[in-house]
Amino acid sequence: MTNPMTASHPQPLRRVLGGVVAAMLALPLALGACGTDDGGQATGDGKVELSFFWWGGEARAQLTEQALALYTSKHPNVTFKKTWQANQGYFDKLATLTAGNDAPDIFQIDDNYLAEYATRNVTADLSEYTKSGKLDTSKFQKGLVEYGTVDGKLAGLAMGENTQGLVFNKAKLDAAGVAVPKTGQTWEEHIAWAKDAAVKTKLAGTMDPSADYKAFWVWLRQNGKEFYNGKELGFTQEDVQKWFELWKGARDTQATPSPDVIHEGNATDVTKQLVVTNKALTSWVWANQLPELQKNTKDDLGVIAYPGDASKQWARASMYFSVYRGSKNKDVAADVLNFLANDPEAGKILGTDRGLPSNLDIRTQVAATTDNAAMKESIQVTTELGKNFGPAPTVPPKGHSTVRSELIKAAEEAQYGRATPQKAAEQFFTAAQAAIKR
Known part of the structure; x- marks a missing residue:
């Protein structure tokens, strides 16, 4: 479900x-x-x-x-x-x-x-x-x-x-002799790890999270920005472009799946995320979703924080x-x-x-x-991360659900190559501004 x-x-x-x-x-x-x-x-x-x-x-x-x-x-x-x-x-x-x-x-x-x-x-x-x-x-x-x-x-x-969690396929990484990802890796280090893991396992190293608002939000916080400042956007169009360019680079090195598979990951529910369907070695979810994911695969899964400074994550209701x-x-x-x-x-x-x-x-x-066991691990990881949580952001304003869907639309334009990161960023920024002012 x-x-x-x-x-x-x-x-x-x-x-x-x-x-x-x-x-x-x-x-x-x-x-x-x-x-x-x-x-x-x-x-x-x-x-x-x-x-x-x-x-x-x-x-x-x-x-x-x-x-x-x-x-x-x-x-x-x-x-x-x-x-x-x-x-x-x-x-x-x-x-x-x-x-x-x-x-x-x-x-x-x-x-x-x-x-x-x-x-x-x-x-x-x-x-x-x-x-x-x-x-x-x-x-x-x-x-x-x-x-x-x-x-x-x-x-x-x-x-x-819950808090943001990067779930990875520990079983397949261990079988291929690839080190599992670690909390604290930079975004660039994670992408480099994913490229290497893809070569050795013959599976895409990481799901492309450029359409994922929570991944974008953590990345923004690590760069001194917020998703929202009160009832206004807390980022610029240029920030969105840099985010889309980061993941275009990952796609170009085949660290991520193909656009059709990325779309599948964007569109499916938690029980069919790519780490479960064996189409990528990682999925970008919430840490407390590990038990639900684990129920849908025989492979042993693990969960860590998103890349970058984990203290920029927060206790999210x-x-x-x-x-x-x-x-x-x-x-x-x-x-x-x-x-x-x-x-x-x-x-x-x-x-x-x-x-x-x-x-x-x-x-x-x-x-x-x-x-x-998966429930125990998700509790342990979230509790451990909680020791270093930074201040929580403000609750998203009216229109947030529309902003989320517009990010998916714009990111997929870039993922499929129908738009450059610059044009896709312009599309999303314009739509997001309109959504919260509506």
Whole structure:
């Protein structure tokens, strides 16, 4: 299935009618409708029913329902009206609910849309609960809390952490007698390594990540820039051109796959990345996706940081839970979030489904009890990198999902040779400026 931590969602304010139909068809009938007119129900006997909305597959649904059932067992006056669906159509449905003042009390969101919903005053400011201690983030990476803050308000509680990860095929490298890549190599050293590895293994050394926004973002930070400065782009057209030229050089030396295979890597979900389909020795993903990748290949995989200065990576919230600003039961909703993030029993149930647990103590517990070797490694790598994380960037502004798709379009123009790096950079920069100003 497509990994919901990195999936690109459609713009929530477009194609609303079509999105609603698709979303409603996707909603499991047994789960009922999402939200209530007053943002949650409270009866005269003190009982509260909270509406809870998330996306994901059946496995996530089962884990989430188990964790919520555990909360109810400890707080019998609180029950949940649960709704979940697949990725597609989720944000169209959420946009419709919020437009009708019928949003769920608690809903899942990611950094593609957090700023948009926060600036539209859809999300409650959770910082009042963190200041009072009712919502404990003391065991979180500092950057993980910062990455949920929009205009000084905590718009979402991070329910999982990830960071950029370069996953490599250890088995094939060992078999060919090629040294595995190491954290700290420069970008040029990585490309040189990939060229050598390609010669010795007869496989492309590295996926071409020029269309990957997170790789570009890390490279920018290492060069003293940001992807965004507030609601403006933090880079120039010349920066994009240098990035595209770097990877044209890699393609010219055959360190990367052919354009058609690169396109396949750009377009497929995490289960079909090139490191899994044996079309490249590395894939540029999130470190916490290692277990999902490992499930889809018999080869032993490893994960390291992206090339360059690893301290320029950051604790990124894989996804958040937000509370509806119009909910009549915000205090109870905040307590539920505190429970899901910090209760050891809930942490054991949820595991790493939404990313590595934000609470570092819970993360240690999960690492100690899981028998999944890839999960252990991804937790170890992310935790080790976390010791040197720099400040988190600001949450991406409205239009970020469009910027991501425009980068893929422009990069593929260069990858296929239909445009020079200069022309492709101009195409992307113009489209990206328009997207965040729209």
